[in-house]
Amino acid sequence: MREPAIEVNGLRKVYGDTVAVDGLDLTVARGEIFALLGPNGAGKTTTVEILEGYRRRDGGDVTVLGVDPAVVHSRGARTDVSARRWRERVGIVLQGTGEFDELTVGEVVNHFARFYPDPDDPASVIDRVGLGAKAKARTHTLSGGQKRRLDVALGIIGRPELLFLDEPTTGFDPEARREFWALIRDLAGGGTTIVLTTHYLEEAETLADRVGVIAAGRLIAVDSPRQLGNRDSALATVSWRTGEGVWEHEQSATPTVLVAELAERFGGEVPGLTVTRPTLEDIYLTMIGAA
Numbered sequence: 001m002r003e004p005a006i007e008v009n010g011l012r013k014v015y016g017d018t019v020a021v022d023g024l025d026l027t028v029a030r031g032e033i034f035a036l037l038g039p040n041g042a043g044k045t046t047t048v049e050i051l052e053g054y055r056r057r058d059g060g061d062v063t064v065l066g067v068d069p070a071v072v073h074s075r076g077a078r079t080d081v082s083a084r085r086w087r088e089r090v091g092i093v094l095q096g097t098g099e100f101d102e103l104t105v106g107e108v109v110n111h112f113a114r115f116y117p118d119p120d121d122p123a124s125v126i127d128r129v130g131l132g133a134k135a136k137a138r139t140h141t142l143s144g145g146q147k148r149r150l151d152v153a154l155g156i157i158g159r160p161e162l163l164f165l166d167e168p169t170t171g172f173d174p175e176a177r178r179e180f181w182a183l184i185r186d187l188a189g190g191g192t193t194i195v196l197t198t199h200y201l202e203e204a205e206t207l208a209d210r211v212g213v214i215a216a217g218r219l220i221a222v223d224s225p226r227q228l229g230n231r232d233s234a235l236a237t238v239s240w241r242t243g244e245g246v247w248e249h250e251q252s253a254t255p256t257v258l259v260a261e262l263a264e265r266f267g268g269e270v271p272g273l274t275v276t277r278p279t280l281e282d283i284y285l286t287m288i289g290a291a
């Protein structure tokens, strides 16, 4: 089997009296899109920053692209060739870096491209993040969502093998969010491993191969969005309108049987028929509530 992109065992991080990460285990496969969900303060950013090599851990084992990020970050590593190589292979999109004074979008992306041995084409990256029309605009004139797109451009200009995205679409309008999702799928299709944190359940559902739910510093569940918390086998709610126009709702483990009965009862079309299962958000909120 191919070595995973990320392997974490028993990760622990403490700030004073606060246990931010409390024995977290996680494996992310190469080429996977993995979404980390969890309430404010659950430990997502701390975990991701440890994986990126920006934060030191207090316990546990961490391997990212075959390397311990703590070693990359240790003293002397700044000039170390292997540490530099590792950094070039990891793309990071932080929450809001996009202020570069009087520089234009094109200048900033071109400037960052020079840090990498085999960068992508700056003009094409600017187009792909939807900033083509803003290439000559000074970055301080960009809107919030456009600055976020610039952050994404800087995260991918080095053609990373692994890309970390911390709440990437906060402040995006719905169309921009969909364009961004297409970009992420495109990157994953090209083999890039993607780890993102998000508070948008729809984003996790649309993008992620697997989601991990963090609560109080622990990973309490990992599964595909369809199967998380046995969602696929949860009771379905069947709703329909009676002949008198009254809405009926019934929970059922065998909704197909119920719908067949209803069809027979109504002699064809069942008025207002819907069959729904719990959404990812329903499942997530139940999990977080229980934790």
Ligand SMILES: Nc1ncnc2c1ncn2[C@@H]1O[C@H](COP(=O)(O)OP(=O)(O)OP(=O)(O)O)[C@@H](O)[C@H]1O
Residues within 6 Å of the ligand: 015, 018, 019, 020, 038, 039, 040, 041, 042, 043, 044, 045, 046, 047
């Ligand atoms: N530098 C720090 N010093 C002290 N405590 C910190 C520090 N950074 C984070 N914490 C604490 O660690 C816990 C986890 O924080 P973290 O930022 O990892 O959560 P998160 O899941 O990313 O939250 P959010 O969804 O709000 O971004 C919180 O209780 C937070 O207050």
